[in-house]
Amino acid sequence: MQPTSLDTGAAQGERTGPPAPVGPPPRRSSGRAWEWSLAALLLAPNLVLLVVFTYRPLVDNIRLSFTDWNISAPVANPVGVANYVEWFGRADTRTVLGNTLIFTVATVGISMALGLGLAMLLDQRLRGRNLVRSAVFAPFVISGAAIGVAFQFVFDPSFGLVRDLLARIGVESPDFYQRSGWALFMVTFTYIWKNLGYTFVIYLAALQGRRADLDEAAEIDGASPWAHFRRVLLPQLRPTTFFLSITVLLSSVQVFDIINVMTRGGPVGNGTTTLVYQVYQETFVNQRAGYGATVATVMFLLLLIVTIVQVRVMDRGQRA
Amino acid sequence: MSARAHGAEAISHRSPLKTVAGYTGMVLVLLVIAVPLFWIVITSLKERQDIYVRPAQWFPQPATTANYSDVTTRIPFLDYMRNSIVITGVLSMSKIVLGVLSAYALSLLRFPGRGIVFLVVIAALMVPNQITVISNYALVAQLGWRNTFQGIIIPLAGVAFGTFLMRNQFLNLPTEIIEAARLDGAGPLKLLWRVVLPMSWPTLVAFSLITVVNEWNEYLWPFLMSDDERTAPLPVGLTLLQNNDGVTNWGPVMAGTVLAMLPVLVLFLVLQRQMIKGLTAGAVKS
Structure with a gap:
């Protein structure tokens, strides 16, 4: 942001009419004060909102995690690290962590791999590809709650779509409503179905912006399709992969609507309960906001660590 | 390939x-x-x-x-629809205005600490909503704002992604044009309105579309804030419909789902190009 003095000459030269004021210096020095106050004025509302409703609660959440607060009581008594001790000792912690891990790894891994595959497929010259592109992206704009409600009936073990299709090939439908593993499969599938369009669209944009000369060079060298993919395509897509791995991870760890609508964290208590869902359940259903805040804090720390590791891995990959 | x-x-x-x-x-x-x-x-x-x-x-x-x-008469479907429109409309408008103003200040005005302020804004993207809801719920409940539109709208109105998107756009505008307008004596607001925004139209449209879709689909916060049709938007209303009786009567529920999906799908089919542009613009720079 400095070529001001260079440009002014040209700009003034083109001007007709009254002679230009004698350059920027006076305006700059007297202008500084109003420029600062204008910036403050423009930024203030947004900053206040972010501080009050994002950063303040982030800090307040840590304070609450050391109390026995229930969300409706006026006072919260300090209990030290009792909530954390409880979290580490509780039997359901492992289940919830396991569910979160399975759900997150599956949604991030599958939606990125499928998104890239579809992007490569629909980057080719095929008739009707625009229609399929739109179809893949469409579910991404629909509300997760609506999709959750609808897919509950798609997976209905007695009268659902999946049951009907399986019956046609003589397979009995798993009990998606009562069996924990299948319920987790159901919410994972539904989430991927809804969000695949996002990774697809981002990868497609990256593919369309890639360097054609490298593709040609690889062809002239007679590289096999696999070698071409590994050594030419993937390295070019690395920044995109990195960006997606962080954004998709953040949003899939946060999923609430689909789980709340489809299973309420069940069956059998916590069959599909993830960390985020546990935060909601402890805070608002079990009236234990202090413990809920503890789970939320643990979750935030885990996310922070994972993100830092991702950035590190990416840095190393780029230097290599 | x-x-x-x-x-x-x-x-x-x-x-x-x-x-x-x-x-x-x-x-x-x-x-x-x-x-x-x-x-x-x-x-x-x-x-x-x-x-x-x-x-x-x-x-x-x-x-x-x-x-x-059945679905439009048995539950206050039109109320949910109205609430969705009010919440999405007001929230989108304020997010778009706040996003543009913040981005303008962070790209075309010079002031000390600009880099730090920018960091504060985009770091908010890394804070999951679910971590903030406990404390925010307490704050809003204390204000007596549960079951009110302001209780739903105000805590969601801060803009991080949009600021980021618009700032990138403003920084990519040709400096010569902006300098020329300044020398012509355009004040900062006139510059924004007459020069910067008209040249940024496609990005602004993309940002607006993404915002409208996101707010229309917002679930967790309105779900916590609303007990009934006074303020609950459609996605929350759908869930209430589902739980009306022990056994779900799928016919009306599916009809409600279709009605809830339809507006965004139509919007998407008409404007998908612009919407996709906004999403990819956010990804490409990094």
Whole structure:
């Protein structure tokens, strides 16, 4: 942001009419004060909102995690690290962590791999590809709650779509409503179905912006399709992969609507309960906001660590 | 994948096998997306007893719109719709205005600490909503704002992504034009309104679309803030419908789902190009 003095000459030269004021210096020095106050004025509302409703609660959440607060009581008594001790000792912690891990790894891994595959497929010259592109992206704009409600009936073990299709090939439908593993499969599938369009669209944009000369060079060298993919395509897509791995991870760890609508964290208590869902359940259903805040804090720390590791891995990959 | 230059794509030297595989893949993908949607629509058009038969009816006979009139009369569907429109409208407008103003200050005005302020804004993207809801819930409840529109709207109104998107756009504008306008004596607001925004139209449209879709689909916060049709938007209303009785009556529920999906899908079909531009613009720079 400095070529001001260079440009002014040209700009003034083109001007007709009254002679230009004698350059920027006076305006700059007297202008500084109003420029600062204008910036403050423009930024203030947004900053206040972010501080009050994002950063303040982030800090307040840590304070609450050391109390026995229930969300409706006026006072919260300090209990030290009792909530954390409880979290580490509780039997359901492992289940919830396991569910979160399975759900997150599956949604991030599958939606990125499928998104890239579809992007490569629909980057080719095929008739009707625009229609399929739109179809893949469409579910991404629909509300997760609506999709959750609808897919509950798609997976209905007695009268659902999946049951009907399986019956046609003589397979009995798993009990998606009562069996924990299948319920987790159901919410994972539904989430991927809804969000695949996002990774697809981002990868497609990256593919369309890639360097054609490298593709040609690889062809002239007679590289096999696999070698071409590994050594030419993937390295070019690395920044995109990195960006997606962080954004998709953040949003899939946060999923609430689909789980709340489809299973309420069940069956059998916590069959599909993830960390985020546990935060909601402890805070608002079990009236234990202090413990809920503890789970939320643990979750935030885990996310922070994972993100830092991702950035590190990416840095190393780029230097290599 | 065969190598080819962009624009002039060589169809000729792709093997027929690959072409067949390509079309097979396309058909498969289309089926996986379309069949569940088709299933939802036909269920919404079935009479009650036709929903619970095996094997399933793939073409409802007779088709009926009873579920649609049922859902719109049995629950205050129009109230939910109104709430969705109010919340989405007000929230989108304020996010767009705040995002543009913040981005303008962070790109075209000079002041000390600009880099730090920018960091504070985008770091908010890394804070999951679910971590902030406990404390925010307490704050809003204390203010007596549960079951009010301001209680839903104000805590969601801060803009991080949009600021980031618009700032990138403003920084990419040609400096000469902006300097020329400044020398012509355009004040900062006139500069924004007459020069910067008109040149940033496509990005602004993309940002607006993404915001509208996101707010229309917002679930967790309105779910915590609303007990009933006074303020609950459609996605929350749908859940209430589902829980009305022990056994879900899928016909009206599916009709409600279709009605909830329709507005965004139509918006998407008309404006998907702009919407996609906004999403990819956010990704490309990093």
